[in-house]
Amino acid sequence: MTHPRYRRVLLKISGEGLCQEGGFGFDMAELTTIARQIAEVAQLGVQVAVVIGGGNFIRGETLAKSGEIQRSTADYMGMLATVINAMALQEVLEHLGRPTRVASALNVIQVAEPFIRRKVLRHLEKGRVVVLAAGVGNPFFTTDTCAALRATELQADVLLKATKVDGVYDSDPKKNPNAKCYTELTYRQVITDNLRVMDMTAISLAMESKIPIIVFNLKKSGNVMRVISGEPIGTLITHADGNGQPLKARMIAESLSHNPGA
Numbered sequence: 001m002t003h004p005r006y007r008r009v010l011l012k013i014s015g016e017g018l019c020q021e022g023g024f025g026f027d028m029a030e031l032t033t034i035a036r037q038i039a040e041v042a043q044l045g046v047q048v049a050v051v052i053g054g055g056n057f058i059r060g061e062t063l064a065k066s067g068e069i070q071r072s073t074a075d076y077m078g079m080l081a082t083v084i085n086a087m088a089l090q091e092v093l094e095h096l097g098r099p100t101r102v103a104s105a106l107n108v109i110q111v112a113e114p115f116i117r118r119k120v121l122r123h124l125e126k127g128r129v130v131v132l133a134a135g136v137g138n139p140f141f142t143t144d145t146c147a148a149l150r151a152t153e154l155q156a157d158v159l160l161k162a163t164k165v166d167g168v169y170d171s172d173p174k175k176n177p178n179a180k181c182y183t184e185l186t187y188r189q190v191i192t193d194n195l196r197v198m199d200m201t202a203i204s205l206a207m208e209s210k211i212p213i214i215v216f217n218l219k220k221s222g223n224v225m226r227v228i229s230g231e232p233i234g235t236l237i238t239h240a241d242g243n244g245q246p247l248k249a250r251m252i253a254e255s256l257s258h259n260p261g262a
Contacts, residue, residue, distance in 0.1 A: 005230035008047040008124060010151035011038065011160045012144065015056035015085055017218055021164070025056055026088055035092040037224040038129060042098055046228055047124040049154055050131045051147040052089060054081030060139070075139035079106055082143065086133035087111060093129055100129045105137030105146075117153050124154070144202040152209040159211050160227060161198060162218035167235035168197045182235045190237060197235075206237075213237040 017034065019027045042048050060075035069077075086102045093100040101123050104112040112133060113119065123130045135146040144161075151159040165173055166181055168190070173179040187207035191200060197215050206213055216227050216234030226233050 002044060002225060002229050004041070004044050004046045004228045006046060006157040006228060008154065008156050009041075009049070009158055009160055009228065010147055010154065010156040011048060011050045011162060011224070012147035013050060013052050013162050013218065014143075015053040015081065017053075017162060017164070018085060018088070019056045023056070031088060031092055033221065034218065035089060035096055035098075037218075037222070039093055039096045039098040041224055041228050042127065042129050044228070045127070047127075048129045049120065049124060049150060049156065050086075050089065050129065051135075051143055051150055052082055052085045052131060052133065053143040054078045054085055057081035057084065072139040076106075079134040079137070082135060083108055083112060083133045086131040089131050093131075098129055099127065100131060102131045102133055104133040106134040108134075121154060142199050142202065144198040145205065148198075148202040148205040148209070148211070151211050152205065156211065159206060159213045160224075161213055161215045162224075163197075163215060164217065164219050166217045166233075167215050168195055168237070170195075183232070185235060185237045186239060187237060197237075203237075207239070210239060 013034065018031050019025060020030065038048055038050065058078050058081045060071065060078035063069055063077065064071040064074040083102075083104055083106070086104070090100045090102050102112040103115040103120050105115050107114060115132065115137075120130050132146070132150055135141060135143050136149060147159055147161070168182045168185060169179045170182070171179045185195070187203055189195070190197065190203050198213070214227055214234050214236055216223055218224070223233060
């Protein structure tokens with residue numbers, strides 16, 4: 001039997017994670033695979049909160065670049081896209097038998113509860129998965145920042161950043177076949193080296209809150225369970241090692257002759 005390393009986790013999933021590479025909207029196979037992995041972890045007694053993005057429908061910053069739509073409006077449109085994704089994930093999770101609630105930072109009471117910290121904590125304690133929608137409810141903040149904020153508010157043991165690659169690379173693995181993947185980093189290294197795994201506001205907040213971040217590949221089946229079990233996959237981002245010394249980044253050469261998102 002798998003013994004989870006963490007009691008409460010915050011899982012950050014991008015909207016693009018719900019569809020095929022370069023796709024739009026939902027791919028039900030992808031959505032079901034993700035939901036099944038979450039349900040399996042919750043079945044072990046791990047309390048799971050999920051922050052979900054909306055990039056499979058709309059990205060506010062990208063939309064605003066056209067000039068016709070103001071950034072604030074575009075960001076609110078993106079928040080609504082996350083509500084759509086959260087509702088879809090909830091339906092699939094409950095179809096799999098896992099009770100789930102959607103808590104939204106925007107007031108859409110017909111389809112989701114408002115985000116109330118104590119209520120969300122109670123849901124988690126009762127074994128319900130909670131999908132957190134609409135980011136922080138304000139424009140100009142990414143869902144990555146929302147993930148760091150909610151992880152802090154909910155006192156999560158770890159922030160799990162799910163991606164389509166195996167961890168944090170020193171360069172884009174899609175463009176550089178010799179890109180190397182870090183196994184460990186400090187928050188300070190991420191900021192200093194401008195490693196764009198999350199926006200800097202999110203990294204700074206996690207650093208202040210001392211919440212470890214694990215960046216891993218969601219597209220590899222079973223990886224959510226592996227990371228919950230404490231297997232050394234992906235990239236761990238923390239303050240320092242157990243002796244209080246800054247982590248020395250260890251880089252593993254990754255031959256991209258295989259597909260890192262397989």
